[in-house]
Amino acid sequence: MHFEVPEKIRDLLKRAGLGGLSDSAVLVIACLAVVVLALGVWRFWPSSTGTTVEVVPEEIVGTTPAAAEATAPAEVAVVVVHVVGAVQTPGLYTLPGGSRVGDALTAAGGVTPEAAGESVNLARVLADGEQVFLPTKKQVAAGVVAPPGAVGASTGGGTTAGGKIDLNRATAADLDTLPGVGPSTAKKIVDDRTKNGPFKKIEDLMRVTGIGQKKFESLRDLVTVG
Structure with a gap:
């Protein structure tokens, strides 16, 4: 079978300096x-059958604000405490959640001159429903820490020296550790x-209720x- 290169292609080859190629060589090159x-x-x-991969921008990867809010620990809006002892105005006070003993004493008008201020733990976080007792210097000297049912402001909790929880002085936070x-x-x-x-x-x-034998x-x- 003889193959003959068309004249138009032959003219193009001549212009490209390839006019001397045989018809067979041109056929091989074309193939x-x-x-x-x-x-x-x-x-x-x-x-058409490949898997489409969606690239998510790095800045939007991670925990969404809604998810972060759902996992955040719930905070108490307010706490109600009963402040007694060596304060100017003993009584019941409603304070924002997270308030501390110092805030309760301030709400009660501050301490009296007889208060044992040096023994007060102002940084302790208040628990809802507790009674905060601030002793006088004479009471501290006599060994009085807090009356039954109250939490001494100077002790910072209801844990005794032996490590036991005093049921009459413990806050809800203290009891929650049991x-x-x-x-x-x-x-x-x-x-x-x-x-x-x-x-x-x-x-x-x-x-x-809820505590059995x-x-x-x-x-x-x-x-x-x-």
């Missing part, structure tokens, strides 16, 4: 060009103490009454 073109189209043609006692039960203990008076013995803890036995060695 190679077609193969190279086909490979190029196959290599770079977009695939095993098996969550925020709800801790509040019930404080509410019961406020309503029914101080606990006379540790067994009185079972009068609180089994739970009491797990707390027996961790609590005391003062």
Whole structure:
């Protein structure tokens, strides 16, 4: 079979300085060009079955404001505390959540000249429903820390020297540290103490709703009454 190069192509080859090529050589070159073109189209043609990957801008990756708000710990809006002892105006005060003992004493008009101010922990965070007691210097000298049911402002909590939680002085936050006692039960203990008076013995803890014999036995060695 004889292949003859068309005259137009032959003229183009002459202009390119390739007029001396034989018809067979031109055919081989043309075939190679077609193969190279086909490979190029196959290599770079977009695939219709490929997986589309969406690139998310880095600045929007992460926790959304709504998710961050949902996981943030809830804060108490207000706390109500009863300030007594060596203050100018003892009484019941409503303060913003997160307030400290110093804020409660300020709300009560400040301390009296007889107050044992050097023993006060102004930085302690207040718990809702607690009674803050500020002793006088004479009371401190006599060993009086706080009356039953009150939390001494100078002690900063209801934990005794032996490490036990005093049921009559502990805040809800103190009680929440006990095993098996969550925020709800801790509040019930404080509410019961406020309503029914101080606990006379540790067994009185079972009068609180939600604390039965089994739970009491797990707390027996961790609590005391003062």
